[in-house]
Amino acid sequence: MTRVLLDEERAAELAEIFRLLGDANRLRIAVACLDQPLCVSDIAQQVGLSASLVSHHLRLLRAARFVRAHKEGKQVFYVSADEQARCVIKDMVSHVGAHRDATDDEG
Amino acid sequence: MTRVLLDEERAAELAEIFRLLGDANRLRIAVACLDQPLCVSDIAQQVGLSASLVSHHLRLLRAARFVRAHKEGKQVFYVSADEQARCVIKDMVSHVGAHRDATDDEG
DNA sequence: TGAACATTTGAAGACATATTTGATTATAGT
DNA sequence: ACTATAATCAAATATGTCTTCAAATGTTCA
Numbered sequence: 001m002t003r004v005l006l007d008e009e010r011a012a013e014l015a016e017i018f019r020l021l022g023d024a025n026r027l028r029i030a031v032a033c034l035d036q037p038l039c040v041s042d043i044a045q046q047v048g049l050s051a052s053l054v055s056h057h058l059r060l061l062r063a064a065r066f067v068r069a070h071k072e073g074k075q076v077f078y079v080s081a082d083e084q085a086r087c088v089i090k091d092m093v094s095h096v097g098a099h100r101d102a103t104d105d106e107g
Numbered sequence: 108m109t110r111v112l113l114d115e116e117r118a119a120e121l122a123e124i125f126r127l128l129g130d131a132n133r134l135r136i137a138v139a140c141l142d143q144p145l146c147v148s149d150i151a152q153q154v155g156l157s158a159s160l161v162s163h164h165l166r167l168l169r170a171a172r173f174v175r176a177h178k179e180g181k182q183v184f185y186v187s188a189d190e191q192a193r194c195v196i197k198d199m200v201s202h203v204g205a206h207r208d209a210t211d212d213e214g
Numbered sequence: 215t216g217a218a219c220a221t222t223t224g225a226a227g228a229c230a231t232a233t234t235t236g237a238t239t240a241t242a243g244t
Numbered sequence: 245a246c247t248a249t250a251a252t253c254a255a256a257t258a259t260g261t262c263t264t265c266a267a268a269t270g271t272t273c274a
Contacts, residue, residue: 016129018128021129021235022127033116034111035111041220044172049263052264071270073220073272074219085232087202088202094122099206134233146250148251158252162251178241180241182249184253
């Protein structure tokens with residue numbers, strides 16, 4: 001049997017991650033950046049939110065190292081920070097039984 | 108390549124789960140109930156919170172079917188609802204790299 | 215320099231949530 | 245019936261968060 005231990009400090013860390021993904025808009029933004037870098041306005045259009053609001057959420061996601069950003073001219077592209085960030089989301093999505101799509105050529 | 112798709116409705120569902128675990132106290136309560144049923148006062152003592160507050164959080168966890176309850180005399184015991192609920196937490200904990208303990212004989 | 219675009223920032227408002235406190239219900243034992 | 249314990253509930257406070265809006269920053273191009 002495997003017991004999960006969780007002291008106060010670790011609980012706070014873990015809860016912080018959960019809390020961050022606990023907003024539907026922010027979660028959709030995080031998911032949008034899973035597979036390829038997207039600029040703010042593209043994300044905004046994809047999730048149907050204002051660029052300002054998306055930027056606000058991206059700042060939080062970046063602060064928690066869920067996404068990283070790089071600049072190209074006027075635009076700033078955001079993408080999942082690393083494989084662990086992707087795993088956390090993908091595993092959870094599959095846990096809850098969301099749809100997956102094996103296609104590669106449609107976006 | 109596997110793309111994760113997330114429509115608005117599904118994002119809201121998933122975010123709801125994340126949000127629920129996004130509070131450190133509530134997360135610790137959920138973790139405490141992972142392996143064995145515990146009554147409210149035991150949980151309260153274990154996490155260092157008032158019984159009232161623990162009860163409050165347990166109500167939310169139960170509403171989301173993260174835990175289930177059964178009564179024994181004056182006490183109400185809470186335990187993780189099912190294997191999926193346990194997986195969601197344990198996977199996340201391991202993702203973040205929390206301690207695990209393989210012992211069986213200490214409580 | 216000036217205009218147009220992309221993004222960020224700060225402040226304000228609306229809204230939701232966590233926590234405390236005291237009262238209330240339910241159960242067991244005397 | 246009375247007491248003690250366990251848990252829940254309701255109201256109130258405090259705290260935090262999401263969102264919007266307007267202004268500001270930085271970039272490209274003419």
